[in-house]
Amino acid sequence: MALIIRELKKSLGGKPVLQGVDLEVRNGETLVILGQSGCGKTVLLKHIIGLMKPDEGEIWVDGKDITKLSFKELIKVRRQFGMVFQASALLDSMTVAENIGLSLRRRGRLSKEEIRRRVSEALEMVGLKGWENALPAELSGGMRKRVGLARAVVTRPRFLLYDEPTAGLDPVMARSIDRLIVHLKEHMSSTSIIVTHDIVSAFSVCDRIAFLHDGTIRFLGYPEEVRHSEDPVLREFFSGGLVLWGEDGALR
Numbered sequence: 001m002a003l004i005i006r007e008l009k010k011s012l013g014g015k016p017v018l019q020g021v022d023l024e025v026r027n028g029e030t031l032v033i034l035g036q037s038g039c040g041k042t043v044l045l046k047h048i049i050g051l052m053k054p055d056e057g058e059i060w061v062d063g064k065d066i067t068k069l070s071f072k073e074l075i076k077v078r079r080q081f082g083m084v085f086q087a088s089a090l091l092d093s094m095t096v097a098e099n100i101g102l103s104l105r106r107r108g109r110l111s112k113e114e115i116r117r118r119v120s121e122a123l124e125m126v127g128l129k130g131w132e133n134a135l136p137a138e139l140s141g142g143m144r145k146r147v148g149l150a151r152a153v154v155t156r157p158r159f160l161l162y163d164e165p166t167a168g169l170d171p172v173m174a175r176s177i178d179r180l181i182v183h184l185k186e187h188m189s190s191t192s193i194i195v196t197h198d199i200v201s202a203f204s205v206c207d208r209i210a211f212l213h214d215g216t217i218r219f220l221g222y223p224e225e226v227r228h229s230e231d232p233v234l235r236e237f238f239s240g241g242l243v244l245w246g247e248d249g250a251l252r
């Protein structure tokens, strides 16, 4: 297992958000976490990269419970994670290349030339070759997402976490981001966790799907199992996304 979450609990503003999340993520898989808006998907991701501490529970990476690490130890573990944020979170005053290279510069181990090469390679991977000197303000929403992806992969992380990678994009751009996620997975052999409420996207990129509902993982399985699930809550969520059931009772 690449990552193991046990009995994770977190209340925010006096309200229970995570109420005992159990989840095991396998090495190299792409796990999609689906759930309604406000159910706690972003909160769960923030726990996985150590930006939030749980009230109770454990998160195991490489034999270490990262919820118990000191800040210094946590920084080391966090270097294994690349994160694509819900809002692209680019720094407006920096060029595309400076944004993407920021984490490499901070680590201070690579020469300027090597960083330049790695940034160009990451830009090429996301289909934005030659955009090094543009400013974020000059880019469309879809292009900013791509730069966010390039920034996450440039460190060649073991884990790639995506928060709503297709939100706010038109369907054509959303599907092209989906293809990019699959492409990056094939080239980097990372373990990916993708949080979304885009059902089409979920089915096209996932190995397995987890469904977060009422603060726990209500379902975890392969797309085929989602299609044949008889859980009314799961079926309602998917029919809200206009996925239809056939006469045999399975999702189409």
Ligand SMILES: Nc1ncnc2c1ncn2[C@@H]1O[C@H](COP(=O)(O)OP(=O)(O)OP(=O)(O)O)[C@@H](O)[C@H]1O
Pocket (backbone or CB within 6 Å): 012, 013, 017, 035, 036, 037, 038, 039, 040, 041, 042, 043, 044, 197
């Ligand atoms: N820092 C915070 N302080 C107080 N409440 C918070 C905080 N962060 C999140 N919450 C609450 O926790 C709940 C879950 O929020 P979260 O952002 O994880 O939802 P989400 O599943 O990512 O939703 P969406 O799909 O809309 O992004 C919400 O009710 C939210 O108001």
Ligand SMILES: [Mg+2]
Pocket (backbone or CB within 6 Å): 041, 042, 043, 086, 163, 164
């Ligand atoms: Mg969210």
